[in-house]
Amino acid sequence: MDFFAAIIADAQILGTSQLNVERRGHSATLLLDGRVLMVGGDNQNGVIAQSEIFDPAAQSSTLGATLVAARTDHSATLLYDGRVLVIGGRSQSG
Numbered sequence: 001m002d003f004f005a006a007i008i009a010d011a012q013i014l015g016t017s018q019l020n021v022e023r024r025g026h027s028a029t030l031l032l033d034g035r036v037l038m039v040g041g042d043n044q045n046g047v048i049a050q051s052e053i054f055d056p057a058a059q060s061s062t063l064g065a066t067l068v069a070a071r072t073d074h075s076a077t078l079l080y081d082g083r084v085l086v087i088g089g090r091s092q093s094g
Helices: none
Strands: 027-030 036-039 050-055 060-066 075-078 084-087
Touching: 027 075, 036 060, 036 084
Parallel strands: none
Antiparallel strands: 027 036, 036 050, 050 060, 075 084
16 A cells, blocks of 8 residues: 655644654654654744654654755655655745
8 A cells, every 4th residue: 555645734833842843834744654754844943954753652753864955834755665755845045
């Protein structure tokens, strides 16, 4: 079964004890193992380059890779091989 999921969060800033970075305008992609990859977004400090992986079973997250360029309002797509393609959006300068 092929499964693709990408969710763009527009309205809220997520800031719970389980997350490392408050963010909005980020992507949230369901990974093949059930964890969720959250990439980029923005908060009161500006556009975010950091990603993190949330594990709903453990109710915890770990910091992930850093984007080459910080971005918000972008798209993230889970590829067949398990990688996630992040494209589009805008940077600090637009």
